[in-house]
Amino acid sequence: MIKQDRISLTIDGFKVDVAPGTTVMQAADRVGVHIPRLCYHPKLSILGACRICIVELKKEGRMVASCSYPVEEGMVVVTSSPKLRRYRRDIVELILDNHPKDCQTCVRDGNCELQNAAYSLGVRERLFEGERKSFARDESSPSIQRDPEKCILCGRCVRVCDEVQGVTNLWQQFRGFESVAAPAHNNEIKHSVCIHCGQCVNVCPTASIVEKNTTDELFEALADPEMTVVVQTAPSIRAALGEGFGYSPGTPVTGKMVTALNLMGFDAVFDTNLGADLTIIEESEEFLNRLESGDDLPLITSCSPGWISFMETFYPHLIPYASTCKSPMSMLSSLIKTYYAETREIDPEKIYSVAVMPCTAKKFEAARDEHKTDWGAPYTDNVITTRELIWMCKCMGINFRRLPDSQFDSPLGVSTGGGDIFGTTGGVTEAALRTAYEKITGETLDELDFMAVRGVEGLREATIELAGREINIGVANGLQNAKELFDRLSAGEKQYHLLEIMACPGGCVGGGGQPYPPEDTFSLDPELVKSRAKALYSIDSNKKLRKSHENPAIQELYTYYLGEPNGERSHQLLHTCYKPNKRRGIR
Amino acid sequence: MNRDYSLSSEIVQSLQDFSEKNRPESYLIPALQMVQESYGFLSREHLDEVALLLRVPYAKVTGVASFYHFFNFKPSGENEIVICTGTACHVRGAGAVLDRFLEELQVKLEQPTEDGRFSVTDARCVGACAQAPVVIIGEKVYSKVTPDDVPEILSEYGFEADS
Numbered sequence: 001m002i003k004q005d006r007i008s009l010t011i012d013g014f015k016v017d018v019a020p021g022t023t024v025m026q027a028a029d030r031v032g033v034h035i036p037r038l039c040y041h042p043k044l045s046i047l048g049a050c051r052i053c054i055v056e057l058k059k060e061g062r063m064v065a066s067c068s069y070p071v072e073e074g075m076v077v078v079t080s081s082p083k084l085r086r087y088r089r090d091i092v093e094l095i096l097d098n099h100p101k102d103c104q105t106c107v108r109d110g111n112c113e114l115q116n117a118a119y120s121l122g123v124r125e126r127l128f129e130g131e132r133k134s135f136a137r138d139e140s141s142p143s144i145q146r147d148p149e150k151c152i153l154c155g156r157c158v159r160v161c162d163e164v165q166g167v168t169n170l171w172q173q174f175r176g177f178e179s180v181a182a183p184a185h186n187n188e189i190k191h192s193v194c195i196h197c198g199q200c201v202n203v204c205p206t207a208s209i210v211e212k213n214t215t216d217e218l219f220e221a222l223a224d225p226e227m228t229v230v231v232q233t234a235p236s237i238r239a240a241l242g243e244g245f246g247y248s249p250g251t252p253v254t255g256k257m258v259t260a261l262n263l264m265g266f267d268a269v270f271d272t273n274l275g276a277d278l279t280i281i282e283e284s285e286e287f288l289n290r291l292e293s294g295d296d297l298p299l300i301t302s303c304s305p306g307w308i309s310f311m312e313t314f315y316p317h318l319i320p321y322a323s324t325c326k327s328p329m330s331m332l333s334s335l336i337k338t339y340y341a342e343t344r345e346i347d348p349e350k351i352y353s354v355a356v357m358p359c360t361a362k363k364f365e366a367a368r369d370e371h372k373t374d375w376g377a378p379y380t381d382n383v384i385t386t387r388e389l390i391w392m393c394k395c396m397g398i399n400f401r402r403l404p405d406s407q408f409d410s411p412l413g414v415s416t417g418g419g420d421i422f423g424t425t426g427g428v429t430e431a432a433l434r435t436a437y438e439k440i441t442g443e444t445l446d447e448l449d450f451m452a453v454r455g456v457e458g459l460r461e462a463t464i465e466l467a468g469r470e471i472n473i474g475v476a477n478g479l480q481n482a483k484e485l486f487d488r489l490s491a492g493e494k495q496y497h498l499l500e501i502m503a504c505p506g507g508c509v510g511g512g513g514q515p516y517p518p519e520d521t522f523s524l525d526p527e528l529v530k531s532r533a534k535a536l537y538s539i540d541s542n543k544k545l546r547k548s549h550e551n552p553a554i555q556e557l558y559t560y561y562l563g564e565p566n567g568e569r570s571h572q573l574l575h576t577c578y579k580p581n582k583r584r585g586i587r
Numbered sequence: 588m589n590r591d592y593s594l595s596s597e598i599v600q601s602l603q604d605f606s607e608k609n610r611p612e613s614y615l616i617p618a619l620q621m622v623q624e625s626y627g628f629l630s631r632e633h634l635d636e637v638a639l640l641l642r643v644p645y646a647k648v649t650g651v652a653s654f655y656h657f658f659n660f661k662p663s664g665e666n667e668i669v670i671c672t673g674t675a676c677h678v679r680g681a682g683a684v685l686d687r688f689l690e691e692l693q694v695k696l697e698q699p700t701e702d703g704r705f706s707v708t709d710a711r712c713v714g715a716c717a718q719a720p721v722v723i724i725g726e727k728v729y730s731k732v733t734p735d736d737v738p739e740i741l742s743e744y745g746f747e748a749d750s
Contacts, residue, residue, distance in 0.1 A: 168644035168646055168647060169644075169646055170646055171644070171646035171649070172650050172654075173646075173649060173653050174653045174654070175653065175655075175656075182646075183646050184634070184635075184638070184644075184646040185631055185649050186649075186653075192646075193644075193645065584639070586639060586644050586645065587642075
């Protein structure tokens with residue numbers, strides 16, 4: 001038999017040529033027809049569970065699920081007919097029948113895929129009324145909240161947790177009416193191997209899995225006259241926040257974001273980028289020390305709290321290799337309740353420190369015992385996600401698009417381009433190399449763009465020459481890719497010196513707290529992540545100061561407060577430790 | 588009754604053998620069957636132990652185990668009374684038989700009596716439809732059972748109602 005290169009078929013009267021193995025749904029996308037879908041996700045394996053993507057095959061006279069049906073030569077496909085519309089509507093009605101009727105009070109009202117499907121398929125009344133499944137909500141985690149009653153069993157969370165993150169914390173438990181996507185033993189998240197990355201939140205079509213919302217506490221704090229409420233914003237927020245207000249992905253909105261935070265009533269708006277610059281100073285010092293002694297190599301980055309949880313649960317033997325540096329957020333939070341409080345003569349117990357993060361795992365990080373003050377309060381009192389900030393702006397009537405630009409406050413708002421690129425995969429490595437190069441050689445680095453470590457591919461390797469030494473670097477984003485990197489590491493074929501691990505695909509720009517993707521794109525879309533990353537690289541290249549150690553605010557910090565990088569005070573305030581999780585992950 | 592649920596060395600050895608096979612995951616069901624056969628049920632500890640030994644994620648192990656009716660998660664009584672509620676048994680009155688067993692023993696489905704001697708469970712079609720309704724206790728099969736037969740069946744196992 002001759003192997004065919006292309007397969008031609010007809011979709012709604014249009015002829016289309018596609019490669020063999022293409023599904024009918026993908027072929028329809030090609031001709032500009034969007035077949036409704038719920039369980040399908042372009043970056044996950046095919047499940048074929050929801051059945052709303054059915055189409056008619058004219059010649060065979062039957063209906064098939066287009067997400068899983070491969071194209072055939074000469075096929076005649078109809079994607080829309082009264083019969084199909086009726087069937088799809090019935091399917092959605094049956095899903096809705098087993099779903100709470102609380103759209104108006106639901107956190108995903110307006111951006112729910114089930115709601116959108118019901119609307120676009122013309123579900124205008126609820127014809128069926130029957131028993132509904134009943135499950136308790138799981139509010140045990142500081143990061144992720146599960147409401148299984150809103151679950152439509154699409155299995156996206158199960159697949160992303162298994163296929164993309166390699167965590168496999170969620171699986172369909174029980175059978176029939178009792179089916180639920182849940183951790184082992186139907187346990188609460190607190191008693192599971194969840195690493196809090198929030199990728200399940202990003203792919204969930206409904207509000208069955210969402211971040212733990214902490215905006216109420218924040219509103220209370222902002223209204224409390226006794227508290228000094230300060231906020232810091234992560235590097236990747238500025239590249240994604242605009243999407244919540246109709247800007248296309250990759251539009252940097254730093255100035256408007258600062259104005260919005262001022263309007264919300266924060267007493268000071270600081271930049272996590274400064275924390276990132278500081279991380280680079282501490283981490284590159286740590287790196288050069290390890291390079292010199294040859295001990296504990298490769299150094300593994302520690303800014304991604306999802307990765308840290310993953311390490312503590314699945315790879316505890318790697319703990320000695322992880323950098324002891326706190327994350328940029330936690331470094332800056334430490335300084336807010338010490339350095340900032342002292343210089344401004346504010347009682348640190350009266351400071352409420354907030355962080356806006358692209359990340360659900362940061363909520364978990366902030367609650368860790370290692371990040372608490374001597375008086376028992378967390379250094380970071382509240383972490384909200386990019387999504388929560390978008391909602392707060394809308395709640396407060398802030399007309400984001402009309403806002404003028406503002407600057408971050410001093411002294412903790414000054415940063416270099418090295419801090420900006422932290423928000424994307426490869427960025428930490430690049431920023432560290434810029435500083436390490438000058439430290440080790442004593443020469444000025446002119447070519448700042450380390451193209452070898454850029455890109456959004458899940459796993460990259462590069463070899464960089466640093467003062468006559470070859471430095472082997474591995475960069476992984478998405479924990480399934482990290483697993484592969486660790487396999488290479490344990491195979492021992494080459495000596496790695498530096499590994500950068502980000503839990504989320506694409507790094508923080510693809511974080512579990514980032515906005516639900518605008519139309520025409522989807523979570524885990526490399527193009528979406530790329531455009532957000534591009535915004536960060538352009539901010540970096542437009543900055544005068546692009547090397548973390550040139551940050552004047554940081555230089556001042558070391559001169560007047562911290563002393564030496566990796567010195568005593570730095571260690572006390574800027575470094576942390578890790579411990580193996582009692583529940584061992586199976587990898 | 589043996590309350591020590593840690594896996595015996597023979598089972599641990601078999602699970603380790605499974606884990607060295609090409610696709611250990613495909614031995615998950617046989618592994619669970621083996622454990623249930625030995626202990627009568629699958630405890631949380633058993634399930635976690637199977638996961639660790641087979642190197643299959645916990646959630647997958649409990650997901651598979653909880654999908655199949657065959658696996659149970661609570662210890663059953665010494666005498667497990669299985670009442671078929673498949674279609675044929677159902678239409679010939681298995682429901683009333685089941686209710687009578689629960690009533691006589693004063694228990695709920697799959698919950699052993701206080702002395703641990705009896706438990707009642709249902710099954711979907713045991714393949715003896717001509718004998719419907721069917722009740723199985725241990726190796727013994729009772730056919731065409733009516734609710735009134737129940738006290739006599741129970742007395743064969745030394746059960747006497749209080750009243």
